Each structure stands twice: as structure tokens, then as C-alpha cells.
Amino acid sequence: MGKIHKVEKLTDNRFVNLYHVDATSVHNTPVSYYVASRAKDTESMKIKTRVNKPDGVIIYSIYGEKKDKVVLIRQFRYTIGDYIYEFPAGLVEPGEDFHDGAVREMYEETGLKFEPLEVNPAFEKPFFPTIGLTDESCAAVYGYASGEISKAAQEDSEEIEVVLADRDEVKRILREENVAIPCAYMLMHFLRDKDPFAFLQEL
Known part of the structure; x- marks a missing residue:
């Protein structure tokens, strides 16, 4: 196992910061590594x-009486200078239960009401989506959405279009976007399973 000798904070921003890690690898090679983190300090x-x-939180939500649509957002991301399809998602506030955070973020981004499912904790434990770049971890929350789409609670810095995608649209998105x-x-x-949440019964 490698050894970490020193971690230094390089920026001071509100939502994410850059840290430098001085370390030695398991092969006794010096390592200079940069990590983006949501942490406020080392x-x-x-x-x-x-x-x-x-x-x-990342929110996998099904919509409609027939439960045949998935809630997506099409968002402009500066990292690629283009639009990308994602699930509604957002940061958990200090002291906030992440399920409550999912309900709040769903409303803020889409205007929809979100009802989380109770699932085996193994399916909603925080996982690391991009460990090579950041120590950020996100919990997945599953459930059903209802109501009318609204942009009223979106932040001015966000450029988000809400998409209620059926299976044909999901196929197109995966092929083209x-x-x-x-x-x-x-x-x-979602494409394969008649019940989109069937896999939640596996553990």
C-alpha cells in the first residue's frame, strides 16, 4: 500500500476545491497527485x-400512471462545453439525511414531487463515480415522481431541461447523446426490465 505524507489545499471555493497529495507508491516511487474534493479543509x-x-445524491425516478417513463435532465456542463443527459442530482446539505436531500433536489431541479422507496442499504450506500479525479461519493435514491414540471426553483447558474423519457426515447439517448x-x-x-426496480429485490 502506498503512503501519504502530506495533503495541501490549493484553492478556496464554495463547492469544490483542489488538493495536492504528496505520497510514495508501494514501489517506493514518489507520487505527486491532485484531488478535487467537496471537503472544506484537509x-x-x-x-x-x-x-x-x-x-x-443521484435520483433514479420513474414517472407516470403506467410507470413507463424515467425522469432525466438534459443539462449544460462547462466541463465538456455541451449538453449531457443525467439523473436529477445534487449535494447533500450539512446535517441533512440524503433521502431528504433527494426530495429537495428533485423539486429544485424539476418541480416534481419525489417519493423515495425503502430499499436494502446495499443499493443506496455511497459509491465513488470518478475516483481517479475526486473523493466525491454519491448515494443513489430510488422512487416515484409525480406532479407537473417546473423550472421555478432552478438556480440562475443552471441550464436544465427536464425530460420524461419512455423506452424509445431512452434508446435514442443512449445511441446519440x-x-x-x-x-x-x-x-x-430500464430498457430491459418490465419493472424498473426489479433488481432492488436481488439482495
């Missing part, structure tokens, strides 16, 4: 705490 980073609390990888994998389940 002592709060997972590299220090070894505690994996979710920084954010930019898609975030956690979203893409779940959309593949």
Missing part, C-alpha cells in the same frame, strides 16, 4: 477521516 477529506458519507455513466447503466436496466 481534515474533512475522506483521505483523513476514512468515513464515506455521501457528498451528493452524451450521457453520464451512472445514468447510462441504470437506463440499460
Whole structure:
């Protein structure tokens, strides 16, 4: 196992910061590594705490009386200078239960009411979507959405279109569009399974 000698905070931004990690690999090679983190300081980073609390939530939600549509957002992302399809998602606020965070974020991004399902904790534990770049972890929350789409609660810095996609549209999106990888994998389940949440019974 490699050894971490020093972690230094390089930026001071509100939502994400860059940290430099000085380390030695298992082969005794010097390592200079850069990590993006939601942590406010070095002592709060997972590299220090070894505690994996979710920084954010990703919401896999089904919509409609026939439960035949999935709630997606088409969002402009500066990282690629283009639009990408994602699930509604967002950061968990300090002291907030991540299920409550999912309900709040769904409303803020889409205007829809979200009712989370109770599932085996193994399906909603925080996982690391991009561990090579960041220590950010996100919990998945599953459930049903209802109501009317609204942009009233979206932030001015966001450019989000809400999409209620049936299976034909999901096929098109996977073939033709930019898609975030956690979203893409779940959309593949959505295409295959008559009950989109059938896999939640596996554990």
C-alpha cells in the first residue's frame, strides 16, 4: 500500500476545491497527485477521516400512471462545453439525511414531487463515480415522481431541461447523446426490465 505524507489545499471555493497529495507508491516511487474534493479543509477529506458519507445524491425516478417513463435532465456542463443527459442530482446539505436531500433536489431541479422507496442499504450506500479525479461519493435514491414540471426553483447558474423519457426515447439517448455513466447503466436496466426496480429485490 502506498503512503501519504502530506495533503495541501490549493484553492478556496464554495463547492469544490483542489488538493495536492504528496505520497510514495508501494514501489517506493514518489507520487505527486491532485484531488478535487467537496471537503472544506484537509481534515474533512475522506483521505483523513476514512468515513464515506455521501457528498451528493443521484435520483433514479420513474414517472407516470403506467410507470413507463424515467425522469432525466438534459443539462449544460462547462466541463465538456455541451449538453449531457443525467439523473436529477445534487449535494447533500450539512446535517441533512440524503433521502431528504433527494426530495429537495428533485423539486429544485424539476418541480416534481419525489417519493423515495425503502430499499436494502446495499443499493443506496455511497459509491465513488470518478475516483481517479475526486473523493466525491454519491448515494443513489430510488422512487416515484409525480406532479407537473417546473423550472421555478432552478438556480440562475443552471441550464436544465427536464425530460420524461419512455423506452424509445431512452434508446435514442443512449445511441446519440452524451450521457453520464451512472445514468447510462441504470437506463440499460430500464430498457430491459418490465419493472424498473426489479433488481432492488436481488439482495
